[in-house]
Amino acid sequence: MIEIDLDKGVYLQCYHHLLDESDNPDEFIDIEFIWGGRDSGKSQFVAQKLLEDSMALDYFRCILIKETHESIKDAQWQMIKDIAEDWGVDSLFKFNSSPLAITCINNNRFLTRGLNQPGRIRSISNPSHAWVEEGNQITEEGFITLLTSLRSNKGRVKLWFTFNPEAKTADFNDFWLYRVFFTKYAPLLNFIGTFVIKVPGKKDITLRYRSTHVTYHDNPYVTDQRKAFHESLKESNYYWYQVFTLGLWGNQPNENPWAFAFRREKHVGSCHLNRSEIVYLCFDFNRNPLCCSVIQHYNDTIYVLETIKLPKSGIDAMCSYILVNYPGCLYMVTGDYSGKAESSLQQEQLTHYKLIKHYLTLSDGQIKVIPNPRLHKNAVHVNSILAYYKVIIDAVKGKPLIYDMENVQKRADGTIVKEDRDDPAQQADALDTFRYFCNTFLNWFKPVV
Known part of the structure:
Protein backbone atom coordinates (compact mmCIF):
# COMPACT_ATOMS: atom_id res chain seq x y z
CA MET A 1 0.00 0.00 0.00
CA ASN A 219 -18.51 17.54 -17.37
CA PRO A 220 -17.80 21.21 -16.59
CA TYR A 221 -14.55 21.06 -18.57
CA VAL A 222 -16.20 20.52 -21.95
CA THR A 223 -15.34 23.42 -24.25
CA ASP A 224 -17.94 25.68 -25.83
CA GLN A 225 -16.84 24.37 -29.23
CA ARG A 226 -17.60 20.78 -28.22
CA LYS A 227 -20.94 21.83 -26.71
CA ALA A 228 -21.88 23.55 -29.97
CA PHE A 229 -20.89 20.46 -31.94
CA HIS A 230 -23.03 18.19 -29.75
CA GLU A 231 -26.08 20.39 -30.11
CA SER A 232 -25.59 20.76 -33.86
CA LEU A 233 -26.15 17.03 -34.25
CA LYS A 234 -29.83 17.60 -33.46
CA GLU A 235 -30.22 19.06 -36.94
CA SER A 236 -27.53 17.23 -38.90
CA ASN A 237 -28.01 13.66 -37.62
CA TYR A 238 -30.69 13.03 -35.01
CA TYR A 239 -29.54 9.46 -34.39
CA TRP A 240 -26.06 10.66 -33.43
CA TYR A 241 -27.65 13.40 -31.32
CA GLN A 242 -29.70 10.84 -29.43
CA VAL A 243 -26.82 8.40 -28.87
CA PHE A 244 -23.73 10.59 -28.54
CA THR A 245 -25.19 13.85 -27.19
CA LEU A 246 -28.11 12.66 -25.06
CA GLY A 247 -26.48 9.31 -24.38
CA LEU A 248 -29.72 7.39 -25.01
CA TRP A 249 -30.40 4.15 -26.81
CA GLY A 250 -31.67 4.69 -30.33
CA ASN A 251 -32.26 2.98 -33.65
CA GLN A 252 -30.16 3.97 -36.62
CA PRO A 253 -32.41 4.69 -39.60
CA ASN A 254 -32.05 2.82 -42.88
CA GLU A 255 -31.62 5.56 -45.45
CA ASN A 256 -32.14 3.27 -48.43
CA PRO A 257 -34.42 0.35 -47.47
CA TRP A 258 -35.12 -2.41 -50.00
CA ALA A 259 -38.60 -2.86 -48.49
CA PHE A 260 -39.39 0.84 -48.63
CA ALA A 261 -43.17 0.25 -48.40
CA PHE A 262 -42.91 -1.55 -45.05
CA ARG A 263 -44.43 0.23 -42.03
CA ARG A 264 -44.49 -1.17 -38.51
CA GLU A 265 -47.82 0.44 -37.71
CA LYS A 266 -49.38 -1.15 -40.79
CA HIS A 267 -47.67 -4.53 -41.11
CA VAL A 268 -46.86 -5.71 -37.57
CA GLY A 269 -49.52 -7.39 -35.46
CA SER A 270 -50.59 -10.73 -34.00
CA CYS A 271 -51.00 -13.89 -36.10
CA HIS A 272 -52.50 -17.24 -35.15
CA LEU A 273 -52.45 -20.58 -36.92
CA ASN A 274 -55.65 -21.41 -38.80
CA ARG A 275 -55.71 -25.19 -39.22
CA SER A 276 -58.36 -24.92 -41.93
CA GLU A 277 -55.95 -23.10 -44.24
CA ILE A 278 -52.75 -24.05 -46.09
CA VAL A 279 -49.44 -23.45 -44.31
CA TYR A 280 -46.85 -22.11 -46.75
CA LEU A 281 -43.23 -22.93 -45.87
CA CYS A 282 -40.79 -20.59 -47.59
CA PHE A 283 -37.12 -21.63 -47.35
CA ASP A 284 -33.81 -19.88 -47.74
CA PHE A 285 -30.94 -22.36 -47.73
CA ASN A 286 -28.00 -20.54 -46.21
CA ARG A 287 -26.32 -23.00 -43.87
CA ASN A 288 -25.89 -20.50 -41.08
CA PRO A 289 -28.59 -19.64 -40.43
CA LEU A 290 -31.08 -21.83 -42.28
CA CYS A 291 -34.26 -19.79 -42.54
CA CYS A 292 -37.95 -20.56 -43.15
CA SER A 293 -41.02 -18.32 -42.98
CA VAL A 294 -44.35 -19.89 -42.05
CA ILE A 295 -47.12 -18.05 -43.90
CA GLN A 296 -50.87 -18.37 -44.39
CA HIS A 297 -52.92 -16.58 -47.02
CA TYR A 298 -56.69 -16.25 -46.83
CA ASN A 299 -59.36 -13.53 -46.64
CA ASP A 300 -57.17 -11.44 -48.96
CA THR A 301 -54.55 -11.24 -46.21
CA ILE A 302 -51.00 -12.58 -45.87
CA TYR A 303 -50.25 -13.74 -42.33
CA VAL A 304 -46.58 -14.33 -41.48
CA LEU A 305 -46.93 -16.57 -38.43
CA GLU A 306 -43.23 -17.05 -37.85
CA THR A 307 -39.82 -16.64 -39.39
CA ILE A 308 -37.58 -19.43 -38.13
CA LYS A 309 -33.81 -19.00 -38.13
CA LEU A 310 -31.78 -22.02 -37.05
CA PRO A 311 -28.01 -21.42 -36.81
CA LYS A 312 -25.67 -24.23 -37.81
CA SER A 313 -28.57 -26.56 -38.59
CA GLY A 314 -29.73 -28.62 -41.54
CA ILE A 315 -32.99 -29.44 -43.27
CA ASP A 316 -33.69 -32.25 -40.80
CA ALA A 317 -33.63 -29.87 -37.81
CA MET A 318 -35.83 -27.31 -39.57
CA CYS A 319 -38.39 -29.93 -40.59
CA SER A 320 -38.42 -31.34 -37.07
CA TYR A 321 -39.16 -27.86 -35.73
CA ILE A 322 -42.03 -27.46 -38.21
CA LEU A 323 -43.55 -30.85 -37.39
CA VAL A 324 -43.44 -30.08 -33.65
CA ASN A 325 -44.84 -26.55 -33.88
CA TYR A 326 -47.20 -26.90 -36.86
CA PRO A 327 -48.36 -30.52 -36.70
CA GLY A 328 -51.09 -31.94 -38.89
CA CYS A 329 -51.18 -28.99 -41.29
CA LEU A 330 -51.44 -29.05 -45.07
CA TYR A 331 -48.05 -27.77 -46.21
CA MET A 332 -47.05 -26.04 -49.43
CA VAL A 333 -43.32 -25.45 -49.92
CA THR A 334 -41.43 -22.85 -51.90
CA GLY A 335 -38.08 -21.16 -51.61
CA ASP A 336 -34.80 -20.45 -53.29
CA TYR A 337 -34.61 -21.91 -56.80
CA SER A 338 -31.00 -22.90 -56.15
CA GLY A 339 -32.40 -25.45 -53.70
CA LYS A 340 -33.32 -27.57 -56.74
CA ALA A 341 -29.68 -27.98 -57.69
CA GLU A 342 -27.99 -31.27 -56.83
CA SER A 343 -25.68 -30.84 -53.84
CA SER A 344 -23.40 -32.82 -51.62
CA LEU A 345 -25.59 -32.18 -48.60
CA GLN A 346 -25.75 -35.91 -48.08
CA GLN A 347 -24.04 -38.87 -49.70
CA GLU A 348 -27.10 -39.67 -51.78
CA GLN A 349 -26.70 -36.27 -53.49
CA LEU A 350 -30.31 -35.42 -52.64
CA THR A 351 -31.50 -31.86 -53.18
CA HIS A 352 -32.86 -29.68 -50.42
CA TYR A 353 -36.41 -30.06 -51.69
CA LYS A 354 -36.13 -33.83 -51.88
CA LEU A 355 -35.07 -33.81 -48.24
CA ILE A 356 -37.98 -31.55 -47.30
CA LYS A 357 -40.36 -33.80 -49.22
CA HIS A 358 -39.00 -36.79 -47.34
CA TYR A 359 -39.05 -35.31 -43.82
CA LEU A 360 -42.50 -33.69 -44.17
CA THR A 361 -44.01 -36.57 -46.21
CA LEU A 362 -45.07 -34.36 -49.10
CA SER A 363 -46.28 -35.08 -52.61
CA ASP A 364 -44.66 -33.52 -55.66
CA GLY A 365 -47.62 -31.18 -55.95
CA GLN A 366 -46.89 -29.67 -52.56
CA ILE A 367 -43.58 -28.22 -53.72
CA LYS A 368 -43.79 -25.12 -55.92
CA VAL A 369 -40.49 -23.54 -56.92
CA ILE A 370 -39.96 -21.04 -59.73
CA PRO A 371 -36.81 -19.25 -60.93
CA ASN A 372 -35.94 -16.14 -58.94
CA PRO A 373 -36.87 -12.96 -60.86
CA ARG A 374 -34.45 -10.10 -61.31
CA LEU A 375 -34.19 -8.16 -58.07
CA HIS A 376 -35.19 -4.80 -59.58
CA LYS A 377 -38.46 -6.26 -60.91
CA ASN A 378 -38.92 -8.21 -57.69
CA ALA A 379 -38.51 -5.04 -55.58
CA VAL A 380 -41.37 -3.38 -57.43
CA HIS A 381 -43.55 -6.48 -57.01
CA VAL A 382 -42.89 -7.04 -53.30
CA ASN A 383 -43.20 -3.37 -52.37
CA SER A 384 -46.48 -3.16 -54.32
CA ILE A 385 -47.81 -6.02 -52.21
CA LEU A 386 -46.69 -4.28 -49.03
CA ALA A 387 -48.27 -1.04 -50.17
CA TYR A 388 -51.59 -2.25 -51.57
CA TYR A 389 -52.26 -5.71 -50.14
CA LYS A 390 -52.93 -6.64 -46.52
CA VAL A 391 -49.82 -8.14 -44.88
CA ILE A 392 -49.54 -8.89 -41.16
CA ILE A 393 -46.25 -10.10 -39.60
CA ASP A 394 -46.39 -11.48 -36.07
CA ALA A 395 -44.71 -9.01 -33.72
CA VAL A 396 -42.94 -11.70 -31.71
CA LYS A 397 -42.33 -14.72 -33.92
CA GLY A 398 -41.82 -12.63 -37.02
CA LYS A 399 -38.99 -10.49 -35.61
CA PRO A 400 -36.33 -11.73 -38.08
CA LEU A 401 -38.52 -10.67 -41.02
CA ILE A 402 -39.40 -7.34 -39.40
CA TYR A 403 -35.69 -6.75 -38.87
CA ASP A 404 -34.91 -7.40 -42.55
CA MET A 405 -37.82 -5.27 -43.75
CA GLU A 406 -36.44 -2.31 -41.81
CA ASN A 407 -32.71 -2.82 -42.28
CA VAL A 408 -31.84 -4.53 -45.55
CA GLN A 409 -30.52 -1.91 -47.96
CA LYS A 410 -30.80 -1.66 -51.73
CA ARG A 411 -28.50 -0.28 -54.36
CA ALA A 412 -29.59 2.05 -57.14
CA ASP A 413 -30.14 -0.93 -59.47
CA GLY A 414 -32.58 -2.54 -56.99
CA THR A 415 -30.20 -5.27 -55.85
CA ILE A 416 -29.72 -6.09 -52.17
CA VAL A 417 -26.56 -5.14 -50.27
CA LYS A 418 -25.25 -8.57 -49.21
CA GLU A 419 -21.45 -8.45 -49.10
CA ASP A 420 -20.89 -9.11 -45.39
CA ARG A 421 -22.49 -12.21 -43.85
CA ASP A 422 -21.29 -11.08 -40.43
CA ASP A 423 -23.54 -8.03 -40.66
CA PRO A 424 -27.14 -9.08 -39.81
CA ALA A 425 -28.49 -6.30 -42.03
CA GLN A 426 -26.69 -7.84 -45.03
CA GLN A 427 -27.85 -11.44 -44.58
CA ALA A 428 -31.41 -10.76 -45.83
CA ASP A 429 -32.38 -14.43 -45.30
CA ALA A 430 -35.77 -13.64 -43.80
CA LEU A 431 -36.54 -11.08 -46.49
CA ASP A 432 -35.63 -13.66 -49.13
CA THR A 433 -38.21 -16.11 -47.76
CA PHE A 434 -40.94 -13.48 -48.07
CA ARG A 435 -39.81 -12.61 -51.59
CA TYR A 436 -40.01 -16.28 -52.61
CA PHE A 437 -43.57 -16.49 -51.28
CA CYS A 438 -44.62 -13.40 -53.23
CA ASN A 439 -42.88 -14.62 -56.38
CA THR A 440 -44.52 -18.05 -56.30
CA PHE A 441 -47.99 -17.52 -54.88
CA LEU A 442 -48.76 -13.85 -55.62
CA ASN A 443 -47.20 -13.52 -59.06
CA TRP A 444 -50.69 -12.61 -60.29
CA PHE A 445 -50.89 -9.50 -58.11
CA LYS A 446 -51.18 -6.17 -59.86
CA PRO A 447 -51.98 -3.14 -57.70
CA VAL A 448 -55.11 -1.17 -58.49
CA VAL A 449 -54.53 2.47 -57.61
Missing part, protein backbone atom coordinates in the same frame (compact mmCIF):
# COMPACT_ATOMS: atom_id res chain seq x y z
CA ILE A 2 1.18 3.51 -0.86
CA GLU A 3 -0.08 6.35 1.30
CA ILE A 4 -1.54 9.00 -0.99
CA ASP A 5 -3.43 12.20 -0.24
CA LEU A 6 -5.75 12.57 -3.21
CA ASP A 7 -8.29 15.37 -3.19
CA LYS A 8 -11.78 14.08 -4.06
CA GLY A 9 -12.08 17.10 -6.32
CA VAL A 10 -9.94 15.42 -8.99
CA TYR A 11 -13.03 13.36 -9.80
CA LEU A 12 -16.06 14.86 -11.54
CA GLN A 13 -18.98 15.38 -9.18
CA CYS A 14 -21.23 13.02 -11.14
CA TYR A 15 -18.97 10.08 -10.17
CA HIS A 16 -18.55 10.75 -6.45
CA HIS A 17 -21.16 8.11 -5.56
CA LEU A 18 -18.83 5.50 -7.09
CA LEU A 19 -15.82 6.30 -4.94
CA ASP A 20 -16.77 4.54 -1.71
CA GLU A 21 -17.36 0.79 -1.55
CA SER A 22 -19.54 -0.54 1.27
CA ASP A 23 -18.00 -3.05 3.69
CA ASN A 24 -21.28 -4.97 3.65
CA PRO A 25 -20.86 -7.89 1.18
CA ASP A 26 -24.60 -7.80 0.43
CA GLU A 27 -24.13 -4.27 -0.91
CA PHE A 28 -21.11 -5.04 -3.09
CA ILE A 29 -21.58 -3.93 -6.71
CA ASP A 30 -20.07 -6.54 -9.02
CA ILE A 31 -20.50 -4.58 -12.27
CA GLU A 32 -20.42 -0.81 -12.67
CA PHE A 33 -22.00 0.22 -15.97
CA ILE A 34 -20.95 3.79 -16.78
CA TRP A 35 -22.57 4.84 -20.01
CA GLY A 36 -24.15 7.70 -21.91
CA GLY A 37 -22.95 10.46 -24.18
CA ARG A 38 -19.50 11.43 -25.34
CA ASP A 39 -17.35 14.01 -23.53
CA SER A 40 -18.80 12.89 -20.19
CA GLY A 41 -15.46 11.76 -18.75
CA LYS A 42 -16.47 8.09 -18.35
CA SER A 43 -13.13 6.57 -19.27
CA GLN A 44 -11.18 9.31 -17.52
CA PHE A 45 -12.98 8.58 -14.26
CA VAL A 46 -12.43 4.81 -14.38
CA ALA A 47 -8.75 5.28 -15.25
CA GLN A 48 -8.36 7.67 -12.30
CA LYS A 49 -10.18 5.37 -9.88
CA LEU A 50 -8.19 2.30 -10.87
CA LEU A 51 -4.91 4.19 -10.72
CA GLU A 52 -5.73 5.32 -7.18
CA ASP A 53 -6.77 1.77 -6.19
CA SER A 54 -3.52 0.35 -7.58
CA MET A 55 -1.60 2.50 -5.13
CA ALA A 56 -3.96 2.37 -2.15
CA LEU A 57 -4.95 -1.29 -2.00
CA ASP A 58 -2.87 -4.09 -0.50
CA TYR A 59 -3.80 -6.38 -3.40
CA PHE A 60 -4.71 -5.18 -6.88
CA ARG A 61 -4.57 -7.07 -10.16
CA CYS A 62 -6.63 -5.42 -12.88
CA ILE A 63 -7.35 -6.63 -16.43
CA LEU A 64 -7.75 -3.93 -19.08
CA ILE A 65 -10.08 -5.33 -21.73
CA LYS A 66 -11.32 -4.36 -25.17
CA GLU A 67 -12.68 -6.39 -28.05
CA THR A 68 -9.22 -6.47 -29.65
CA HIS A 69 -5.97 -6.45 -27.68
CA GLU A 70 -4.09 -4.20 -30.10
CA SER A 71 -6.50 -1.30 -29.42
CA ILE A 72 -5.81 -1.21 -25.66
CA LYS A 73 -2.43 0.59 -25.84
CA ASP A 74 -3.88 3.76 -27.37
CA ALA A 75 -6.90 3.68 -25.06
CA GLN A 76 -6.87 2.48 -21.41
CA TRP A 77 -3.11 1.92 -21.12
CA GLN A 78 -2.23 5.37 -22.46
CA MET A 79 -4.93 7.09 -20.43
CA ILE A 80 -3.65 5.58 -17.16
CA LYS A 81 -0.11 6.60 -18.08
CA ASP A 82 -1.21 10.17 -18.84
CA ILE A 83 -3.05 10.48 -15.53
CA ALA A 84 -0.08 9.10 -13.59
CA GLU A 85 2.11 11.76 -15.21
CA ASP A 86 -0.47 14.46 -14.52
CA TRP A 87 -0.65 13.44 -10.85
CA GLY A 88 3.13 13.27 -10.61
CA VAL A 89 3.16 9.58 -9.59
CA ASP A 90 4.49 8.09 -12.83
CA SER A 91 7.83 7.35 -11.14
CA LEU A 92 5.96 4.79 -9.02
CA PHE A 93 5.02 2.76 -12.09
CA LYS A 94 6.68 0.82 -14.87
CA PHE A 95 4.81 1.10 -18.17
CA ASN A 96 5.67 -1.88 -20.38
CA SER A 97 4.86 -1.83 -24.07
CA SER A 98 5.72 -5.49 -24.70
CA PRO A 99 4.03 -7.27 -23.13
CA LEU A 100 1.52 -4.49 -22.58
CA ALA A 101 1.25 -4.00 -18.80
CA ILE A 102 1.61 -1.51 -15.96
CA THR A 103 3.33 -2.40 -12.69
CA CYS A 104 3.36 -0.35 -9.49
CA ILE A 105 6.34 -0.43 -7.10
CA ASN A 106 4.07 -2.13 -4.54
CA ASN A 107 3.76 -5.03 -7.07
CA ASN A 108 0.14 -4.25 -7.96
CA ARG A 109 -0.43 -4.63 -11.69
CA PHE A 110 -2.52 -3.84 -14.73
CA LEU A 111 -2.64 -6.63 -17.34
CA THR A 112 -4.21 -6.43 -20.81
CA ARG A 113 -6.40 -8.81 -22.76
CA GLY A 114 -8.51 -8.76 -25.91
CA LEU A 115 -11.85 -10.57 -25.95
CA ASN A 116 -10.94 -11.87 -29.40
CA GLN A 117 -8.52 -14.13 -27.48
CA PRO A 118 -10.80 -15.73 -24.83
CA GLY A 119 -8.18 -18.30 -23.83
CA ARG A 120 -5.88 -15.53 -22.60
CA ILE A 121 -8.67 -14.08 -20.44
CA ARG A 122 -9.00 -17.39 -18.64
CA SER A 123 -5.25 -17.53 -18.06
CA ILE A 124 -5.17 -14.67 -15.54
CA SER A 125 -5.10 -15.91 -11.96
CA ASN A 126 -6.91 -14.10 -9.14
CA PRO A 127 -7.87 -10.76 -10.69
CA SER A 128 -9.30 -8.15 -8.33
CA HIS A 129 -10.59 -5.71 -10.94
CA ALA A 130 -11.37 -5.53 -14.66
CA TRP A 131 -12.22 -2.67 -16.99
CA VAL A 132 -14.06 -3.22 -20.26
CA GLU A 133 -13.83 -0.17 -22.53
CA GLU A 134 -16.26 0.30 -25.47
CA GLY A 135 -18.33 -2.53 -24.03
CA ASN A 136 -21.03 -2.22 -26.68
CA GLN A 137 -18.49 -3.53 -29.20
CA ILE A 138 -18.26 -6.96 -27.59
CA THR A 139 -20.60 -9.90 -28.10
CA GLU A 140 -22.88 -11.49 -25.53
CA GLU A 141 -20.83 -14.67 -25.84
CA GLY A 142 -17.65 -12.71 -25.16
CA PHE A 143 -19.20 -11.06 -22.12
CA ILE A 144 -20.33 -14.36 -20.61
CA THR A 145 -16.86 -15.80 -21.26
CA LEU A 146 -15.43 -12.82 -19.39
CA LEU A 147 -17.78 -13.11 -16.42
CA THR A 148 -17.14 -16.81 -15.98
CA SER A 149 -13.37 -16.18 -16.18
CA LEU A 150 -13.23 -13.45 -13.53
CA ARG A 151 -12.71 -15.82 -10.61
CA SER A 152 -10.48 -15.19 -7.63
CA ASN A 153 -9.80 -16.89 -4.32
CA LYS A 154 -8.94 -13.46 -2.88
CA GLY A 155 -12.48 -12.08 -3.00
CA ARG A 156 -15.11 -10.82 -5.42
CA VAL A 157 -13.94 -9.17 -8.64
CA LYS A 158 -15.00 -5.63 -9.47
CA LEU A 159 -15.87 -5.06 -13.15
CA TRP A 160 -16.00 -1.55 -14.61
CA PHE A 161 -17.84 -1.39 -17.94
CA THR A 162 -17.88 1.83 -20.00
CA PHE A 163 -19.73 2.38 -23.28
CA ASN A 164 -21.82 4.63 -25.51
CA PRO A 165 -25.32 3.25 -26.21
CA GLU A 166 -24.67 2.50 -29.87
CA ALA A 167 -26.43 -0.83 -30.48
CA LYS A 168 -25.08 -3.42 -32.91
CA THR A 169 -28.61 -4.30 -33.99
CA ALA A 170 -31.04 -2.08 -35.86
CA ASP A 171 -33.54 -2.26 -33.00
CA PHE A 172 -31.74 -1.55 -29.73
CA ASN A 173 -34.39 -3.59 -27.88
CA ASP A 174 -32.82 -6.69 -29.47
CA PHE A 175 -29.25 -5.73 -28.58
CA TRP A 176 -27.91 -8.11 -25.93
CA LEU A 177 -26.54 -5.42 -23.63
CA TYR A 178 -29.82 -3.51 -23.47
CA ARG A 179 -31.96 -6.67 -23.40
CA VAL A 180 -30.05 -8.36 -20.56
CA PHE A 181 -29.29 -5.41 -18.28
CA PHE A 182 -31.48 -2.41 -19.08
CA THR A 183 -34.84 -3.34 -20.53
CA LYS A 184 -36.52 -4.43 -17.28
CA TYR A 185 -35.59 -1.14 -15.59
CA ALA A 186 -36.51 1.21 -18.45
CA PRO A 187 -37.09 4.13 -18.54
CA LEU A 188 -34.77 4.52 -15.53
CA LEU A 189 -31.21 5.53 -16.41
CA ASN A 190 -29.64 5.25 -12.95
CA PHE A 191 -30.46 2.17 -10.90
CA ILE A 192 -29.12 -0.95 -9.18
CA GLY A 193 -30.13 -4.34 -10.60
CA THR A 194 -29.31 -8.02 -10.39
CA PHE A 195 -28.09 -10.50 -12.99
CA VAL A 196 -28.13 -14.30 -12.66
CA ILE A 197 -25.51 -16.53 -14.27
CA LYS A 198 -26.68 -20.10 -14.89
CA VAL A 199 -23.86 -22.56 -14.23
CA PRO A 200 -24.69 -26.14 -15.34
CA GLY A 201 -24.53 -28.54 -12.39
CA LYS A 202 -23.80 -25.75 -9.90
CA LYS A 203 -25.68 -23.14 -7.91
CA ASP A 204 -26.74 -20.04 -9.84
CA ILE A 205 -24.55 -16.96 -9.32
CA THR A 206 -26.34 -13.66 -8.64
CA LEU A 207 -24.41 -10.47 -9.41
CA ARG A 208 -25.40 -6.92 -8.50
CA TYR A 209 -24.82 -4.15 -11.02
CA ARG A 210 -25.24 -0.41 -11.05
CA SER A 211 -26.13 1.84 -13.97
CA THR A 212 -24.63 5.35 -13.98
CA HIS A 213 -25.76 7.51 -16.89
CA VAL A 214 -23.82 10.65 -17.85
CA THR A 215 -23.61 13.18 -20.68
CA TYR A 216 -21.39 16.14 -21.55
CA HIS A 217 -23.60 18.25 -19.26
CA ASP A 218 -22.00 16.43 -16.32
